[in-house]
Amino acid sequence: KAGVTQTPRYLIKTRGQQVTLSCSPISGHRSVSWYQQTPGQGLQFLFEYFSETQRNKGNFPGRFSGRQFSNSRSEMNVSTLELGDSALYLCASSFGTSRGGEQFFGPGTRLTVL
Amino acid sequence: AQTVTQSQPEMSVQEAETVTLSCTYDTSESDYYLFWYKQPPSRQMILVIRQEAYKQQNATENRFSVNFQKAAKSFSLKISDSQLGDAAMYFCASDSGGGADGLTFGKGTHLIIQP
Numbered sequence: 001k002a003g004v005t006q007t008p009r010y011l012i013k014t015r016g017q018q019v020t021l022s023c024s025p026i027s028g029h030r031s032v033s034w035y036q037q038t039p040g041q042g043l044q045f046l047f048e049y050f051s052e053t054q055r056n057k058g059n060f061p062g063r064f065s066g067r068q069f070s071n072s073r074s075e076m077n078v079s080t081l082e083l084g085d086s087a088l089y090l091c092a093s094s095f096g097t098s099r100g101g102e103q104f105f106g107p108g109t110r111l112t113v114l
Numbered sequence: 115a116q117t118v119t120q121s122q123p124e125m126s127v128q129e130a131e132t133v134t135l136s137c138t139y140d141t142s143e144s145d146y147y148l149f150w151y152k153q154p155p156s157r158q159m160i161l162v163i164r165q166e167a168y169k170q171q172n173a174t175e176n177r178f179s180v181n182f183q184k185a186a187k188s189f190s191l192k193i194s195d196s197q198l199g200d201a202a203m204y205f206c207a208s209d210s211g212g213g214a215d216g217l218t219f220g221k222g223t224h225l226i227i228q229p
Binding site: 033035042043044045046047048056058088090092098099100102103104105106107108 | 218
């Protein structure tokens with residue numbers, strides 16, 4: 001089976017712009033979770049989608065949003081980019097909900113905001 | 115809220131030796147899960163080992179084992195016969211919020227393997 005894929009792998013944007021990141025889970029997986037990784041804050045949970053519904057959300061402003069499609073692919077959107085949004089964005093998929101189970105991570109999208 | 119603390123920012127071990135990475139956590143939940151993830155330079159997170167809190171037996175996966183001390187809220191990872199490929203960042207994580215918080219990660223321990 002192919003692993004979790006994320007596109008694009010690298011992005012450079014300027015402040016005020018918006019960006020959309022994509023995540024394709026492992027075939028058959030219905031849950032996609034998103035995490036932000038920065039040197040200062042470490043790994044932080046953004047949100048989880050399961051069967052096209054947002055199941056839960058971390059402590060991030062409303063500028064961060066996401067959605068999941070019927071084929072389980074997920075997109076994450078960040079509007080009005082700030083310098084502090086520069087980070088590695090990781091998505092992870094699991095067969096059922098993420099609760100307690102193994103999550104398979106993608107290689108990440110490196111976002112740089114100038 | 116959950117917290118996960120890794121007190122060792124960096125550890126170094128000789129190849130073929132044994133090393134233990136420390137992790138403590140805090141949760142008010144009775145039903146929770148604990149994980150160790152490895153992040154090599156490629157940045158892709160890989161699950162090393164998983165522990166269900168209600169299971170008293172410590173989880174093991176080949177050269178990797180944990181020492182789960184529930185009362186002390188401690189969850190250390192032991193790597194036996196260290197190999198060069200074990201060099202990576204290791205993150206301890208908990209899942210105890212009924213899914214509400216996703217995984218809560220520690221800050222990580224950078225493991226260096228000396229040949």
